[in-house]
Amino acid sequence: MQAPVPIAGSGSRPPPSTRPGMSRKARERRNHALLHIGLIIYFTVSLMPFVWTFLTSLKQSRDVAAAPLKIFFQPTLDNYRAVLFNQYSDDSALARVRVDIPGSFMNSLIIAGGATLLAMLLGNIAAFALARYKMPEREVYAFFFLAFRFAPVFVFIIPMFLIYQEIGLYNTHLGMILISQVIAIPLIVWVMRSFYESIPPELFDSAALDGATRMQMLRQIALPLAAPGLAATAVLAFIACWNNFVFPFLLGAKQTQTITLATITFIGYEEVAWGMMTAAAIVTIVPELILAMLVQKHIVRGLTYGAVKE
Amino acid sequence: MKLQNRTNRRRFVQGAAVGAAAVGASWLPTRTDRIRAMQDSFDWKQFDGGQVRLILNKHPYTESLLPLVPEFEELTGISVPEPLILPEAEYFQKLLLDLSTGAGEFDAFMTGPYVHWSYDSAGWTEPLEPFLADPNMTSPEYDEADIFKSLMDANRWDLTLGGGTGQGSQWAIPVMVETYVQSFRKDLYDEAGIEPAVTIEQWRENNAAVTSGDIKGIIVRGERGGGMTGTGFISSFRGYGGVVLDEELVCQINSAEGVHVAEQYCASVRESGPEGWANVTWYEGQESFANGSYGQYMDCDFFNALYDDPDKSAVAGQVGFAHCPHAEDRDPFSSLWTWALAMSSKAQDKNAAWYFLQWATMKEQMLVATVEGRNYNPTRASVFDAPEVQATMAEWANGTYLPVVLANLGGFATLGWSPQPEQTFVSTRWDQALQEIWAGDGAQTALDSAKEDIDAHLVDTGVRS
Numbered sequence: 001m002q003a004p005v006p007i008a009g010s011g012s013r014p015p016p017s018t019r020p021g022m023s024r025k026a027r028e029r030r031n032h033a034l035l036h037i038g039l040i041i042y043f044t045v046s047l048m049p050f051v052w053t054f055l056t057s058l059k060q061s062r063d064v065a066a067a068p069l070k071i072f073f074q075p076t077l078d079n080y081r082a083v084l085f086n087q088y089s090d091d092s093a094l095a096r097v098r099v100d101i102p103g104s105f106m107n108s109l110i111i112a113g114g115a116t117l118l119a120m121l122l123g124n125i126a127a128f129a130l131a132r133y134k135m136p137e138r139e140v141y142a143f144f145f146l147a148f149r150f151a152p153v154f155v156f157i158i159p160m161f162l163i164y165q166e167i168g169l170y171n172t173h174l175g176m177i178l179i180s181q182v183i184a185i186p187l188i189v190w191v192m193r194s195f196y197e198s199i200p201p202e203l204f205d206s207a208a209l210d211g212a213t214r215m216q217m218l219r220q221i222a223l224p225l226a227a228p229g230l231a232a233t234a235v236l237a238f239i240a241c242w243n244n245f246v247f248p249f250l251l252g253a254k255q256t257q258t259i260t261l262a263t264i265t266f267i268g269y270e271e272v273a274w275g276m277m278t279a280a281a282i283v284t285i286v287p288e289l290i291l292a293m294l295v296q297k298h299i300v301r302g303l304t305y306g307a308v309k310e
Numbered sequence: 311m312k313l314q315n316r317t318n319r320r321r322f323v324q325g326a327a328v329g330a331a332a333v334g335a336s337w338l339p340t341r342t343d344r345i346r347a348m349q350d351s352f353d354w355k356q357f358d359g360g361q362v363r364l365i366l367n368k369h370p371y372t373e374s375l376l377p378l379v380p381e382f383e384e385l386t387g388i389s390v391p392e393p394l395i396l397p398e399a400e401y402f403q404k405l406l407l408d409l410s411t412g413a414g415e416f417d418a419f420m421t422g423p424y425v426h427w428s429y430d431s432a433g434w435t436e437p438l439e440p441f442l443a444d445p446n447m448t449s450p451e452y453d454e455a456d457i458f459k460s461l462m463d464a465n466r467w468d469l470t471l472g473g474g475t476g477q478g479s480q481w482a483i484p485v486m487v488e489t490y491v492q493s494f495r496k497d498l499y500d501e502a503g504i505e506p507a508v509t510i511e512q513w514r515e516n517n518a519a520v521t522s523g524d525i526k527g528i529i530v531r532g533e534r535g536g537g538m539t540g541t542g543f544i545s546s547f548r549g550y551g552g553v554v555l556d557e558e559l560v561c562q563i564n565s566a567e568g569v570h571v572a573e574q575y576c577a578s579v580r581e582s583g584p585e586g587w588a589n590v591t592w593y594e595g596q597e598s599f600a601n602g603s604y605g606q607y608m609d610c611d612f613f614n615a616l617y618d619d620p621d622k623s624a625v626a627g628q629v630g631f632a633h634c635p636h637a638e639d640r641d642p643f644s645s646l647w648t649w650a651l652a653m654s655s656k657a658q659d660k661n662a663a664w665y666f667l668q669w670a671t672m673k674e675q676m677l678v679a680t681v682e683g684r685n686y687n688p689t690r691a692s693v694f695d696a697p698e699v700q701a702t703m704a705e706w707a708n709g710t711y712l713p714v715v716l717a718n719l720g721g722f723a724t725l726g727w728s729p730q731p732e733q734t735f736v737s738t739r740w741d742q743a744l745q746e747i748w749a750g751d752g753a754q755t756a757l758d759s760a761k762e763d764i765d766a767h768l769v770d771t772g773v774r775s
Contacts (some may be wrong), residue, residue, distance in 0.1 A: 059621045068524065068602040165413045216726065250407060253394045253415070268368045269395035270684065271616055272593045 057279035064274045074284050079279035104262035112241040112250035115180030123188030128218045131196035143191045171253040179247045184237040231298035330720040352449035358387030361664030365394045365416040367401045373415015388662045409434040417663040421652045422556045423464045427729035430481050437479035441664040450774030465650050471730045472559045477542045482650035483671045484689040489644040489718035490545045494606040496630035506632030510574040511637040517582035520605030527582030529604040531588035538741040544607030544726040547571045549636025549643035555728040559774040561764040564757035576747040631710040644718045645726025649743040
């Protein structure tokens with residue numbers, strides 16, 4: 001029997017596998033190329049703000065504001081000199097009101113680092129308890145932690161401002177570390193809880209039979225097994241605390257000014273110092289970038305670890 | 311080549327102005343001389359050991375004042391911990407939090423008339439006239455009369471809603487004043503054979519005439535809540551006889567004058583202005599005009615310090631000034647804003663805080679602030695008239711800066727708004743109406759709706775019955 005011959009214009013086409021002129025390998029190559037083009041476009045668009053920020057940080061004031069946009073320009077490190085070493089040109093108004101980026105950077109390190117350490121300690125204990133132990137209203141407690149993330153910050157920031165003023169935590173590093181728990185602990189509790197839930201319960205049962213206490217189970221079984229998750233969660237918590245603007249703005253002042261807050265002080269009436277502001281922004285993302293790169297494999301593994309339960 | 315010559319000439323003019331300022335600066339008494347001279351006539355050590363905590367806006371005045379603070383500490387023995395300095399938006403939020411909660415974190419701060427009306431009526435600011443009137447508290451050299459009376463009056467208010475400015479308590483002392491003008495590209499106007507507009511119709515025509523290729527005719531603030539109606543627009547609105555609130559505090563922005571000015575203004579921005587106007591902030595306008603993208607920016611006069619700076623501006627030497635558009639049968643009008651220093655009613659040490667306010671607004675400090683810190687426009691007549699200050703301002707905007715600003719300060723400029731504590735709501739709702747008109751709504755409809763909302767809000771908040 002003769003195979004039916006497609007009639008031109010009838011709309012019927014041969015199935016893809018039988019299309020003339022393109023082998024399976026060629027189609028795969030084409031799809032691969034299209035995928036790559038798509039990814040290149042996606043990454044170009046995603047990276048554009050960072051590239052733009054970096055290029056602006058190398059420009060002089062006049063080049064930043066130039067119209068049409070200057071793609072080619074004489075790069076300068078003056079902006080980095082200013083933000084890293086407090087070396088401003090004498091004619092700059094900023095020389096009079098130096099934006100202390102190095103000092104603010106240290107404040108950010110102390111606050112974000114301290115907050116992450118404290119939150120990891122407290123959050124992991126809570127996450128382990130919520131994951132492994134039956135208790136009345138367990139889900140209510142779990143939701144309670146999440147509720148901090150639902151509540152708009154201005155709901156509690158004004159009472160906190162007054163309380164901080166009253167008890168002397170206002171404009172202190174300790175105060176900033178404590179308030180940052182509002183950001184870090186819910187994140188740690190909810191992410192780590194799923195890690196602990198994915199650990200086979202038999203391990204804990206055996207440990208219990210051997211007389212291990214709950215803290216020993218956490219320390220000697222749960223934490224080592226959840227190490228990838230710990231790294232991922234710690235980095236995420238650190239980034240969340242590092243990027244926070246509202247707490248240091250409203251509950252801090254000059255002595256606890258973080259780098260996110262210091263960066264905006266390049267806005268002035270005489271000019272907006274975009275070059276210095278973007279240089280400060282680049283400096284701001286360096287610790288996050290280094291941390292993320294150091295624990296990159298743990299982040300990917302960590303974030304997918306608890307996703308599928310056996 | 312021609313452009314090169316122009317640039318060279320501009321650089322020369324700028325250099326001359328800077329040189330004049332530098333020579334002027336060299337005439338300033340030294341720090342030791344200043345302190346010695348001040349100690350001779352007044353007991354500045356009366357509150358030795360006190361402390362003043364400051365929150366300041368990121369402003370040329372702040373930048374010029376800070377290097378002088380050690381002099382104050384040496385003169386008085388009062389310590390000034392490092393102040394908190396923030397850009398405008400964050401500054402006002404932080405200050406409001408401190409004042410409204412009564413935390414008393416800051417003793418002295420920067421403010422201005424429209425803003426401190428709400429502070430004054432809430433009792434958050436300390437009246438300053440008792441200090442000014444007390445010879446034991448105020449140096450005989452203070453010379454209050456040297457501060458422009460209209461600017462002192464702008465910061466004086468008897469708490470009467472809808473009126474009473476220039477009477478009652480002195481809530482703050484002005485340290486800088488801005489008025490509003492048409493800053494236009496003289497070279498483009500000359501090329502197009504046009505003169506700066508007098509009426510709002512001419513303004514619209516001019517903006518269209520200059521729009522060509524990459525250059526657009528006009529940029530003005532368009533961000534809701536960012537002073538959009540408070541600078542050039544309200545100046546034109548008032549220049550046509552409009553009033554925002556009448557004596558009964560009833561909103562009148564939908565009057566015939568209001569509709570006319572808003573229609574022409576928004577139509578012109580739509581035809582000859584930036585595409586994303588609703589997001590244009592004051593600094594985007596300032597930068598965009600300075601980089602040569604627009605034929606005009608109708609906004610603050612002192613922005614000219616940037617426009618005529620050849621290191622930062624592409625239009626240095628090409629700018630001209632004119633009054634904001636107004637009805638032909640009326641005088642020009644400019645609203646005004648003064649940055650001023652005020653004291654918190656919760657100040658820890660009010661005497662020390664007053665000493666700081668007094669010292670920071672004296673002639674010597676104000677002169678240094680203007681000459682060295684480019685704090686324009688000064689609020690003291692003696693500083694305004696100082697040769698080095700005049701030399702700088704005389705060159706600005708091709709010689710048009712000084713006549714226009716002087717005329718404004720001489721009578722055309724006054725507060726554009728009626729005093730009442732809900733100023734922010736009124737201006738922001740009016741901003742929204744202009745955005746709606748720009749987006750295509752009818753001017754009458756948009757302004758009627760805004761008027762209704764404003765009236766309802768003023769009743770709800772008890773500003774009027």
